[in-house]
Amino acid sequence: MGSARLKHYGWGREGEGMSGAEQAFVLGRYRQKFGRDSFDTIAVPKLDDLKLREPRIVPPRALAEICSIDVYNRAAHAYGKSYPDYVRGMIGDYDAAPDIVAYPRNEAEIAAVMDWAGGAGAALTPFGGGSSVCGGVECRVDGSRYKAAVALDMRHLGRVVEVDKTSRAALIEGGAYGPALEAQLKPHGMTLRHFPQSFEYSTLGGWIATRSGGHFASLYTHIDDFVESIRVVTPRGVVETRRLPGSGAGPSPDRMFIGSEGILGVISQAWMRLQARPTFRAGASVRFADFFAAARAVRAVAQAGLYPSNCRILDPQEAFNTGAADGSVAIMVLGFESGDHPVEAWMARALECCADHGGTPEKADAAAAHLEGAAGLWRNAFIRMPYAREFLTPAALINDTFETAITWDRFESFHDSVKAATERAILEATGIKGEVTCRFTHVYPDGPAPYFSFHALGRHGALLEQWQAIKDAASDALIDAGGTITHHHAVGRDHRKWYDRQRPELFAAALRAAKRELDPQAMLNPGVLIDP
Template sequence: MTGSGTRSWWGWGTVEDAVRGAELRDLVDRASALLPGADLTDHPPPDVPSLGLPPPRIVPPDSLAALCSSDPTDRAAHTHGRAFRDVVRNLLGDLRHPPDLVVRPTVEGEIVDVLDWCARVHVAVIPFGGGTSVVGGVEPRLDGDFSGAVSLDLGALEGVREIDRTSRAARIGAGTLGPALEDELRPSGLTLRHFPQSFEFSTLGGWLATRSGGHFATGYTHIDDLVESMRVVTPAGTCESRRLPGSGAGPSPDRLFLGSEGVLGVVTEAWMRLHPRPRWRADASVHFTDYGAAVAATRAVAQSGLRPANCRLLDPVEAFVNAATPSGGGVLLLAFESADHPVDAWMDRAVELCRGHGGTLPEAPRRTAPEAPRRTAPEAPRRTGSAGDERDTDAAGRWRSSFLRMPYLRDALAARSMIVETFETACTWDTFDSLRAAVHDAANDALRRAGATGVIACRFSHVYPDGPAPYFGIYAAGRWGSTVAQWDDVKAAVSEAILAAGGTITHHHAIGRDHRPWYDRQRPEPFAAVLRAAKSALDPAGILNPGVLIGPVASAPDGPTSS
């Protein structure tokens, strides 16, 4: 239970916000129109008692027993993340690797005690924040022979603990959820302004451990840019970096743990750089008749130094499916914001660049001054609800409303045999055209082999001067009971295509267990050796999130499986 609703054990978000009523009827109608002949029979989730989870294999010591839960619903909710394949497996009652216990430490010292116990009896420890991983990062699908597995839920390590207004930074517990973080910062007039799509249900610690990307398309897009210092508990000791605006003193300790996905240590808190809350905003939707021209316009804006808060290019399929906007060449969503000055000049110049590439604006840019009410410019997502904002009448507003509801919509379609999933990458501008073509070919071929019909959408989630981060979506009619296997075939095919075309296996979704085969090929081997050495030094028993990032580095010690 969160402060805003009851978390679903099997799918995204809260039970109260699931798709139902008119929204569900409209969704099913649109899916039928997109994929005629698809079998959209509903398959409700099973009751937890019917899952038949195996009994826990381990017994905690008395000193830790109060922190541990073996409740079946608790264990079920911590078995998978929230990727499409996770949701479908939950719907099918396929929970093969549940944690034996869910452990909820309340203070840092209890984490030390849990790691000591687990190292002694060779129990795997899976750090768990909000559970929103889409790459198998929190699933106890283990590499190695362990006596058991615990899900280390860090939700109790929450709260903004200290604010340094002079330096504009705050010390924040790793278990703090996105909305609570922003609520606690709001009275100070400051904001972290890191809004991933999972914002409502993900934690600061999860963002740090996975090097998450925020909602904003340029500038401070990755959580890395916002870290001032971190505190991490490892089996070998606690590591805390010094608070500094920058340092050239050797390799950065923080960079070792950022993106380490819990295999080197458990993030407990961090000092994060903050921003004053924006007061001026402007947003616009630019339409194109040619997709190549739309890409060129987006590149021009990305390389202009204007640094828009939003610079998302929707291809024609994405514009139609998720913004209900027909477009021959796509739609570019632009937004600027500032706490210090009006942003009209920046917006005007960006629009000028787009018009130079054939872009048109059905509506003039909307501009928000401090004294005017906010309209649809980017802001921290609040409750997602089941209906769009009544002001969301243009492509940007409709897409933003859809963006916040996408995971709920995906769950509803997944329960109706649809294959609805995304994958993302990043590449340089000179390779984008060939990468996109290769991905489309690979996905279409895989869908054809799987006997599924569907469409492929693409948007830029982030843009840089030297390249975009293309974010692809698959919408296909599958066969109930086979959709996981069908998706796995598509995922493997597009992952091969991405690596062959020079892209990264992930821009911001992390590696987890699902991306390991391609990550192992992407990373340089000398770096892999360094990562294995760091793992051996910090986690000698090899208990932390086994199977993520690297393979086993330690053998199981002799010892009992309980006490």
């Protein structure tokens, strides 16, 4: 994680951020969108300016060493990284700050914190890196059944405990951050190769709890595909599943905890499937006259069984916003990799599929194309863009994203209806025409995962209401058109209303029953997935 601590407000560590040139590029795009030379920008409160309520509970002496009540720790665990989180932090609203932050060092201390919190009538929120973009870690307990709120930060459980090179797997603790995890695997010549956008600032346990989407655009798209077995500390005891390459023995116990978002227990360890580090790569950027032509090429590649590691497309405006193109063409970022064999044949066949739909590849060195041209520009923008929110939100600019999945037969009409509904909502909420763009993040033989971005010029004092109106319209459109409310960002609190519509009600009843059995006091992450 490095020596600097994570910011209490903003992305990354203290002292990190976009360069002056990067900020000028991003703000320049917004000036062009909205025809403004400047924006109404307010100052964000500094840490020393924050006033938090006095803690409503006190940890027992036996746990005092691993608990903190200082302002930084409480403020840094109040929110994740969603747009509402940024707005509330910007105006100094830290009512959701936990009373206590606990930093357990082992499973025994996790269980001890659970026992204490349960006895104190407190809600307990598991906390990995705090990178949730859907309200996954906020715990507001005012006026509820809970007397206080405790955040359980897993950062001290960050080891790769064991590596099985024969089976290509490793036992890894749930608090391991992405870079530290990969650094510990590297001497063994292995990699988990799961790189979500939040890779630097998120943990293995968080990836599993939220069904994170990672590096691979096809085949191994979610963390689910890498989980071999799991160990979870619950208020009723420890659940440990058997380590197997596969099993047909009833419903999978692993699957019950993958995606459970902290409501059933705390993921302390998992055996994870590994891969050889890639030594063969091929990449290309391909230009298309329009987005739907690019989408049809993606479908051809996905259904050919080529399984590219990267197969993302950007609509013309999305490509322009990231600097990958001039706004006149859609861009496909295509890549293959292997730790075993050359991949040029797969790339050649994929480019044939693209050519069938009018795709024209940029000229570049195939082995380094993922770092060059449009692909390189997009990759850099993708990694750096989360830093922009900390200066865009204070400028009253509403920029957010939502992702979904839909089958190929419905994609084009789905895209148009969702985009139109979101554009209408922006105009109605703000009175100013906004912008909605689309790209693909992951692809399957039966459908894509479209990822929409929206941009609006809001008004200070009304940003949360304006954002909510846009979010509601977009989410209603997704569900009404048959998509999922989330493909890889999880449910959290922001998506809860639409998740209730998407899931079968009898399944919700079964999930409530599991919650009652594993967490009888309903202390774990209340408000997420189900109501206790």
